[in-house]
Structures are given as C-alpha cells and as structure tokens.
Amino acid sequence: MSKVNSWKDVLNFYSEIKQKHLPKKVLLLLEDIGQCQYTSMHASMGDGLYFDTSELVEDDSEASWDNTRPLELQYHIEQLLKPENYIDFNNLPKKLSYCDEDQSTLLQINAEPEKILDDVIQVKLVNSKTETQKFAACLNGYFTCDLNPFESFSLIQHLDQNYGLEYVGLGASLLFFIKTPKFDANKTTQLFNELSNFYQFNQTTHTQLEQHLSNHEYLILPYVESLEVFDLD
Template structure:
C-alpha cells in the first residue's frame, strides 16, 4: 500500500498527482490497497495521532462519489449561502467557507426537525432480490468494492457519526439522502457498536472491534431484512438473510448499499 498527502490547495501536481475535487476534507490518498484491513489499520493510525479529528475513507467509484458529493451538498437543508462579494479565486475565503459549510451540515444532522429514525428509513430504498445477493457478495469480499485510489477524509467534527458531513452523498431522488444515511449510521453505532468508517458512490462501510456473536448477528440481519425489504416480498423472502447473519458472526466489518440498484456496482457471478 502506498500513501500520499494532498497539496495544501488540493490541486494535482507532478509530485502529487491527485486533486481533491469536491472532497474538500481529503487529507491523504491510498494506492495499491490489498485488503480492507489495510484501510482500517491506516485509519486507526491517523485517529491515534490526531484524536481531534474524525477520519473517513472513500470506498467505491471515487469519481462518481466526488460528483454526487458536490451535488448532494447543494440540498437546501445542507447548503450554506455564499456571502455577498465572495471571491472563489481567493483560497483563504474558499477555505473559510468550506469550513463554515461543513459545520453547518454537521449542525443540520443534529437538527431534531430534520433527523430521521431507522424506522422511517426502513423500506424507502427500492430493492429487489439481486440487491440481497450484492450485500452477501460485498460482505464476503469487501475488497472488490474498493477503487484503485482511496481518499481519506480528515473531518473536524466531534463524533464519528458526523463525519458524513465531510463527505455528503445521496444525491439522486431514489437513493437514501444524507439524513437517511445518518439515521442508519446512528442506529448501527448505538444498537450494534459499528463505527462508520467509509463512504463511496453507492456503499457505506462500518466496523466494530470484534464480530458480533451469533445471536446479535441474527438480530442485526433481521433488522437489515426490514431495512431493505419492508413492503417488498421478494426481498423479505430471500434466502440470503441467514447467510448474512453467518457472515456477520465471522467478520467485524459491514458494507451496506445506499443507492438504487446498488447491486449493479458489483459483478455478481453465478453462485454469489
């Protein structure tokens, strides 16, 4: 695994070939990642050295993630108006506005009038049977989700669930938006001990210190069955939920799709 740190202005150079784009909180990038455990280990190192910040990795499809992040941040519930006379070419003004915007988004996530619950999110994503197959495939081999380059976000927020404010996503109307994703993040953290560590164009990443025990894994699988299958008989009756419970008792990570047709992001071969 190779790492690199972004230039202060976030622009690409010969020595630093990647630019931040719409991901303003990007701190460093990773290349040649062989396993998800490598990503988690690097995040642990960064957090230990800098406990004042939260850290979050991109996952799948970096370019699409950056594109939809730019649009998702324009949501009227999240967008901070640009001050009159603002100069987009002034790096000092731009950095200050980006910081203010992030604080505004984090505050909106904790706004009781905007917060959603797990129960409200259940059944809101239009899912079909292959989406359950995709959940199984992604959690069996999460490395297949990772793009060739990952951006690690350094987010100045007080709690890990708020790190999504540094990587807002969920732009298209059929996807979970940032408030719905935040409801999922909060519930998994509070009820099951999963910390939010990653977000891509279609997937969320979570990790806990140890895998769930068998009973807790079955309970979470039952909750996920309702999250994705409420009102959808094909999904509720899919045989993969018991297999997912078995996986959750073996692995400490959890990958969840949050966009319409997230199964299409994986090459599902026969038998997955």
C-alpha cells in the same frame, strides 16, 4: 492511501490514522470516488443543507473557497442534528427494494471488498465530535430513489448507538462499518431482523449477511437504488 492489497490493510490503516490524528475523525472514500464526490456536491445543495458561501468568498481563488470548508462542515453537522430533521430509523421509508441479483452482489461485496475499492483511497480528517457526525464531510444520497442524507444519517446513527457499529466511510453506492468494543454479538439477530425489514432482504441474504458479521469485523451496506453498477465477474 494507494496500492490497496487487501481489505485488512485498509482497516489497519484506518486504525493507525485514527490514533495518529486524535481527536479528529477519519473518513475514508473507498469506491467510485469521483462519482461519490460529484453526487455529494449535489446532495449538499439539497433542501435543508444548502450553505450559501457568496458572502464569505472574497475572491474566486482556491484559498478563499477552502476557507469556507470548515464553516460548511459545521453547518451540515448542525442541520443533521436539528430535531426537525431527525428521522427515527424505525420510521424510515422502505424505498430500497433490491432484486435477487443485487442482493447477491451485496453478498459478494461483503465477502471480497477488495474487488470494488478504488486503486487510491482518499482520507479526510474531520473536525467532528463523533464518528457519526463525520458523515457531514461527504454527505450523499442525491437521487430521489436513494436514501437522502438525513435517511443515511439515521441509519448510521442507529447502527452506532444501538449496535456498536462505527461508520468508517463511503463510496458512490455503499456505506462501510466496523465493529467497536461496544458491539454485542448477542444482538446480531435483532440487528439483521431490522436490516432485513428495512432493506427487504430475502432469507438467503439475511442469513448470509448475519453469518458474515458473526465471522468478520465489518459490514458493508448500500444507500442507492441499485447495485447493477458493480461488475464482479
């Protein structure tokens, strides 16, 4: 998708593509896509996720490598779902601690997502059973101070299963979610108590993000150590 004019256009496009390609799932790559793909490549080679293609690749042609992609995806889904790799959201380490400036940036990003989107958004059609499992098509969380793939997956599952927030896609720093019909506005306070505890948000961020989700259909959350990469001025 190119020529992104508004975030609303992106969400409408997402909905249309979903209906058109059922039962496949749709994953959007939205911001700093080159860096996102680079760190995803490294993250997918981490502990518990490395998929050895050496015996599957017959030659070094692009077609031969492409044939391994579905197998790699299924392997990554299996690894994310393994009981020994499961991390309960409430047991996630509080490794992310954002300064006031980063928290202000996050509020700006949620208010005006258009400012941080790439000019061309990439779309992946994913053979997964659930919306959460499509995270396996672009695992991320490479640096030690970021959420690792299993931690990000825990967050994605928690928001989906407990709050009806569907994972839409990601960028090099952010995870994007939208409300589903299962979203219960009465649980918004509980949701942000949990998110503020996990992200260690200050009161202003807590209040404004909660207000944002009450008035909009989407929520954008970080999985990286810092948001200083974003220049929104």
